[in-house]
Each structure stands twice: as structure tokens, then as C-alpha cells.
Amino acid sequence: MITIHHLNNSRSQRVLWLLEELGVAYEVKRYERTKDMQAPKELKQIHPLGKSPVLTKDGGTIAETGAIVEYLLAQYGDGRLMPPEGTEDYWTARHFLHYAEGSAMPPLFLMLVLEMIPRRAPFFTKPILKASMAKVDAMLVRPQIALHLDHWEEAIGKSGWFAGPELSVADIMMSFPVEAAARRFGYNDRPKLRDFLLRIHDRPAYRRGLKRGGPYAYA
Ligand SMILES: N[C@@H](CCC(=O)N[C@@H](CS)C(=O)NCC(=O)O)C(=O)O
Structure with a gap:
């Protein structure tokens, strides 16, 4: 088992x-x-x-x-859950399988860490740390996150999925960064990502998984 x-x-x-x-x-x-x-x-x-x-x-x-x-x-x-081997959709699915953890998550995680640093610092250092972290965030992290969100919005094709005409492993892997970024930024200006989340939340298998895993703040 x-x-x-x-x-x-x-x-x-x-x-x-x-x-x-x-x-x-x-x-x-x-x-x-x-x-x-x-x-x-x-x-x-x-x-x-x-x-x-x-x-x-x-x-x-x-x-x-x-x-x-x-x-x-x-x-x-x-x-x-994988497009036919060797097709363009197949390699797109493999891209997202690796990209989700390798490239999409690091800037989102960095943003959280930068926010955490002043919160956890001694009180007399908080204002300076807050200002410094906000600067790093604005200069280095936010532009990167915007680049990634644009990539996601563009990648979701007419089908509404990340790779090919139906749900694949790409969508399952990407669901975590997409949920994490939604919580922070919302998707008012990114309708494909907004609809993607609605579509996956509606799947019976997604709901069953959530029931077994317990409450999920990103959903
Ligand atoms: N790239 C790894 C990341 C694993 C990871 O950082 N998991 C988080 C859960 S979201 C964790 O265990 N965090 C608790 C900790 O680091 O102590 C994967 O996808 O498995």
C-alpha cells in the first residue's frame, strides 16, 4: 500500500x-x-x-x-494525464512538471521570506528592515513574479489546460504555484488563471484529495 x-x-x-x-x-x-x-x-x-x-x-x-x-x-x-509521448504537448507537460518546483515556486517563496524578515526581527530594527526588504522585493522579486504569471496566463491555451486539450500532470503540478499566487495577487486581470482555478476546484478527484489532506489555505 x-x-x-x-x-x-x-x-x-x-x-x-x-x-x-x-x-x-x-x-x-x-x-x-x-x-x-x-x-x-x-x-x-x-x-x-x-x-x-x-x-x-x-x-x-x-x-x-x-x-x-x-x-x-x-x-x-x-x-x-500525460499527452502522447514525443508530441509538442508532451514536452510542454514535462516543462511544467519540472518548472513548477524548479522555477515558479522560488520567487514566491522568496517574497514570503522577505516579508517574514522584518516581522521576526528585534523591534528597533523593524522599520529599516521593512524598508530594505520592500526595496529588494520591488526591484528583484515582483518583476520576476509578474514574468512568471504572464507565462502561465499565456500558456493556458484555448482548452483551459497547461498542456494539451485536457487535464494533465502539468495542471496538477502547476496548481500549487497558481493557488499560492492567487492568494496573494488575485487574478482579476488574468482571466485564464482565474477560470483554471475554478475548473480544478470543481473536479471530484480534487475535492476527494482535499478531504483526505485536510483544509488547504490556498484553495
Ligand atoms: N521541492 C520540494 C519542496 C518540499 C517542501 O519544501 N515542502 C514543504 C511543504 S509546502 C515543507 O515540507 N515545509 C516544511 C519545512 O520545510 O519544514 C517538493 O516539491 O517536494
Whole structure:
């Protein structure tokens, strides 16, 4: 039996959604974030990085969302959720599979860290830190995030999906950055991304995954 080591309110939710789309049986071992939003230390007993998601099965362990997703598709996909191999849509799907964690998430995470620095600093340093972090954010981070959001909005084709005419692994991987950015910026000026979120939230498999994973602040 597959076990997903799932941290509440996290990118691990995508793996539960994928398993629901594939109709594969699994169990969820839930971990709760600590006060400072970190994973509890028990997760380090499963994988040395102590991050989520982690998949365990028959004594084997796989960490990193993209690797878990590739494993699940290879084992249970049977051609589903991936455009036909070698087509342009196939390579677009692979682009988004890697891009979601490799390029889309880092500037969003950096933005959170820059906001956190003055909040957690001694009170007499807060004003200067706040001003400095805002400057770095405006100069380096926001333009990058805008570039990525434009890429997403443009990539969602007429079909409403990231790669090809129907839901694929690209959409499942991209759902986390799209949800995270929606929470911060909204999509009033990006109608394709707004509709994408409505469409995925409506899927029965997405809802079943959410029920198993627990409340998700990004949704
Ligand atoms: N690129 C990794 C990121 C893993 C990651 O940072 N997971 C977060 C959950 S959103 C986590 O475990 N954070 C808690 C911590 O770092 O202590 C993946 O996609 O699996």
C-alpha cells in the first residue's frame, strides 16, 4: 500500500489529487506544521530532509513532488494525464512538471521570506528592515513574479489546460504555484488563471484529495 506523508496545508496536496485522479488506493499519514510553519521533526525519520510530500511503499521511499508524480504515472498512469509521448504537448507537460518546483515556486517563496524578515526581527530594527526588504522585493522579486504569471496566463491555451486539450500532470503540478499566487495577487486581470482555478476546484478527484489532506489555505 502506498503511504503519503502529508503535511497539512502544503504542496503535498497535489499528490493526493493525482492519486484520486488515477483511482489508486493509498493511505495518508498526516503531520501538522509547528508554530513557525515548519514540518514536525518526525518527518525526518521518513526522509532526512524532513519535508513533505514523501511517498513510502514496500520499504521504499521517494521524496520530491516531481519525482513522486513521475513514479505514480509510470506505475499507474497507463497513458493517462500525460499527452502522447514525443508530441509538442508532451514536452510542454514535462516543462511544467519540472518548472513548477524548479522555477515558479522560488520567487514566491522568496517574497514570503522577505516579508517574514522584518516581522521576526528585534523591534528597533523593524522599520529599516521593512524598508530594505520592500526595496529588494520591488526591484528583484515582483518583476520576476509578474514574468512568471504572464507565462502561465499565456500558456493556458484555448482548452483551459497547461498542456494539451485536457487535464494533465502539468495542471496538477502547476496548481500549487497558481493557488499560492492567487492568494496573494488575485487574478482579476488574468482571466485564464482565474477560470483554471475554478475548473480544478470543481473536479471530484480534487475535492476527494482535499478531504483526505485536510483544509488547504490556498484553495
Ligand atoms: N521541492 C520540494 C519542496 C518540499 C517542501 O519544501 N515542502 C514543504 C511543504 S509546502 C515543507 O515540507 N515545509 C516544511 C519545512 O520545510 O519544514 C517538493 O516539491 O517536494
